[in-house]
Amino acid sequence: xxxxxxxxxxxxxxxxxxxxxxxxxxxxxxxxxxxxxxxxxxxxxxxxxxxxxxxxxxxxxxxxxxxxxxxxxxxxxxxxxxxxxxxxxxxxxxxxxxxxxxxxxxxxxxxxxxxxxxxxxxxxxxxxxxxxxxxxxxxxxxxxxxxxxxxxxxxxxxxxxxxxxxxxxxxxxxxxxxxxxxxxxxxxxxxxxxxxxxxxxxxxxxxxxxxxxxxxxxxxxxxx
Amino acid sequence: xxxxxxxxxxxxxxxxxxxxxxxxxxxxxxxxxxxxxxxxxxxxxxxxxxxxxxxxxxxxxxxxxxxxxxxxxxxxxxxxxxxxxxxxxxxxxxxxxxxxxxxxxxxxxxxxxxxxxxxxxxxxxxxxxxxxxxxxxxxxxxxxxxxxxxxxxxxxxxxxxxxxxxxxxxxxxxxxxxxxxxxxxxxxxxxxxxxxxxxxxxxxxxxxxxxxxxxxxxxxxxxxxxxxxxxxxxxxxxxxxxxxxxxxxxxxxxxxxxxxxxxxxxxxxxxxxxxxxxxxxxxxxxxxxxxxxxxxxxxxxxxxxxxxxxxxxxxxxxxxxxxxxxxxxxxxxxxxxxxxxxxxxxxxxxxxxxxxxxxxxxxxxxxxxxxxxxxxxxxxx
Numbered sequence: 001x002x003x004x005x006x007x008x009x010x011x012x013x014x015x016x017x018x019x020x021x022x023x024x025x026x027x028x029x030x031x032x033x034x035x036x037x038x039x040x041x042x043x044x045x046x047x048x049x050x051x052x053x054x055x056x057x058x059x060x061x062x063x064x065x066x067x068x069x070x071x072x073x074x075x076x077x078x079x080x081x082x083x084x085x086x087x088x089x090x091x092x093x094x095x096x097x098x099x100x101x102x103x104x105x106x107x108x109x110x111x112x113x114x115x116x117x118x119x120x121x122x123x124x125x126x127x128x129x130x131x132x133x134x135x136x137x138x139x140x141x142x143x144x145x146x147x148x149x150x151x152x153x154x155x156x157x158x159x160x161x162x163x164x165x166x167x168x169x170x171x172x173x174x175x176x177x178x179x180x181x182x183x184x185x186x187x188x189x190x191x192x193x194x195x196x197x198x199x200x201x202x203x204x205x206x207x208x209x210x211x212x213x214x215x216x217x218x219x220x221x222x223x224x
Numbered sequence: 225x226x227x228x229x230x231x232x233x234x235x236x237x238x239x240x241x242x243x244x245x246x247x248x249x250x251x252x253x254x255x256x257x258x259x260x261x262x263x264x265x266x267x268x269x270x271x272x273x274x275x276x277x278x279x280x281x282x283x284x285x286x287x288x289x290x291x292x293x294x295x296x297x298x299x300x301x302x303x304x305x306x307x308x309x310x311x312x313x314x315x316x317x318x319x320x321x322x323x324x325x326x327x328x329x330x331x332x333x334x335x336x337x338x339x340x341x342x343x344x345x346x347x348x349x350x351x352x353x354x355x356x357x358x359x360x361x362x363x364x365x366x367x368x369x370x371x372x373x374x375x376x377x378x379x380x381x382x383x384x385x386x387x388x389x390x391x392x393x394x395x396x397x398x399x400x401x402x403x404x405x406x407x408x409x410x411x412x413x414x415x416x417x418x419x420x421x422x423x424x425x426x427x428x429x430x431x432x433x434x435x436x437x438x439x440x441x442x443x444x445x446x447x448x449x450x451x452x453x454x455x456x457x458x459x460x461x462x463x464x465x466x467x468x469x470x471x472x473x474x475x476x477x478x479x480x481x482x483x484x485x486x487x488x489x490x491x492x493x494x495x496x497x498x499x500x501x502x503x504x505x506x507x508x509x510x511x512x513x514x515x516x517x518x519x520x521x522x523x524x525x526x527x528x529x530x531x532x533x534x535x536x537x538x539x540x541x542x543x544x545x546x547x548x549x550x551x552x553x554x555x556x557x558x559x560x561x562x563x564x565x566x567x568x569x570x571x572x573x574x575x576x577x578x579x580x581x582x583x584x585x586x587x588x589x590x591x592x593x594x595x596x597x598x599x600x601x602x603x604x605x
Contacts, residue, residue, distance in 0.1 A: 055517055055599040076521070083519020094514045094602060098236035099229065106225055111520045115225035152518075 002030040005066060005160050005191045006052055012060035013047050021047040023214040034192045036205035043211040045195040046164055052193060053086050053162045054078040066159045083112050087153030091165035093145040095137040101148045102133040105155050112156040123151040127181060143174025150181055163194045167201060179204060230531050244500040248540020248578055249547060251493020255486050256548025256574040260567050261555060262482035278352050278435035280449055282307065283460045306430030307459055314455045320439050320448040323351030326431035328421050333390040335379055341389060341414040343421025352437045360402025368401040369416035376403045389424055396424045490577065498585035501533055505589035513601025522594045533586025534579055541578025545571055
């Protein structure tokens, strides 16, 4: 049995005293698994992803990522942990608009340890953007921007890859390209959690976690 | 990578960067102009004030005796005592002395009337008392002099007149080059070249009084007076306190005014740069959120914006200092009729202030955005 990369027990997030975004969710993700988190808008998918990605802190429960209890970490500890263990892919890409594709990747390297242009160029070649390395995000299509985002998420060899609606802003052709990349990464053994509305993406995952009103479905698991 | 990011960011900011730099240039240039003015205007204004007469008098150390003593109260030293004329050369090397004029007063007889006649060095007098109004011309020959307007009336003299001076058994003759009017005791006196009066009174190489014009800076008059006393131990140094205080009060007020305006300008520049930087930081809060999400520490994110802000400060400070120097030179030329001498403190002070203002006004908005969670900023909230 592969080791656990994510283990959440009774994970909850409440905003103020009334808004419960996530209510006692249990979740286990093993190394090399591809898990899709699905559910209607406002069901707590992004909140769950933010907690697992250490972008936010839970108000209740316990969360272990790569064997470390992140619920007991302070902001500085969470920042370090995120830098070293998590790769993030966003629906809006969130590339720095004035940096070229390769510089956007080098920035993630710089925050992690040291920028290495050769390695960053290799990462771009890997996602099929070897000819677009010096282009600014505004000169790239949505699909290309998302591939830069994937290369950036992978550059520091994170234990966990988190993607929030990675195909939400893409046309069909680009969606296919990005999903084939995810499939490739999964084959290589990367651990991936994807938040999606798209049933096609859900079908490609090993498992689907369905959320509704902040709670995982009865058993917490449904086979994809 | 750090500088690469900062440079790329600055390059693409275009109008917003231009606005911030322009605000900084404006603020720095005004600050630099006022700073240089406040440093050099003191000197310039001091020189202007020196056109209104001497502010230090030198007398012989020996007490005056007999009937001549009363004349001292009028600023007149007569023949009882003297300062060796040859010793006055040492005044030329004293820092702060704009000029000095030696006098030798004596009571002589002209056309049967007793009048006060002074032997003076006309070239030096022009430096100390440029405000003397001359009807006619300044004396140029060895036997030419000036006659005070009242004395000219009572003696029936005019420009071009010839006068005989009698002192005891000695006599001299001279021409009147011009009539002088000062509104002071000079109006009742006669002025002739120093050697002529020295010869007439038999006091060759002696002067009875030296009028010294000292450039006023705060506390400088005392120091100059002390230096004179050290160099000329045989003289008594008397400062004309009213003049000295008036000079220093006026200069102090000029500096205060310039300082206040410079401070105000700096506040306005800081607010302008601050609001520009604030808008810039808010515009880029997604970027800040992303950097934090990628694992950048708060210090690292702040460093990007701080260095960007400081770059604006450096650019604005350097360009502004150049523009400020130009403005100061123009003001100096129009107000004082002479170019201002830039202060050595001007550039470092302007650059440091521009840097400090840009850094401080950049950090405040960055701190606010840094406090936001990346999960919030990345959602666009």
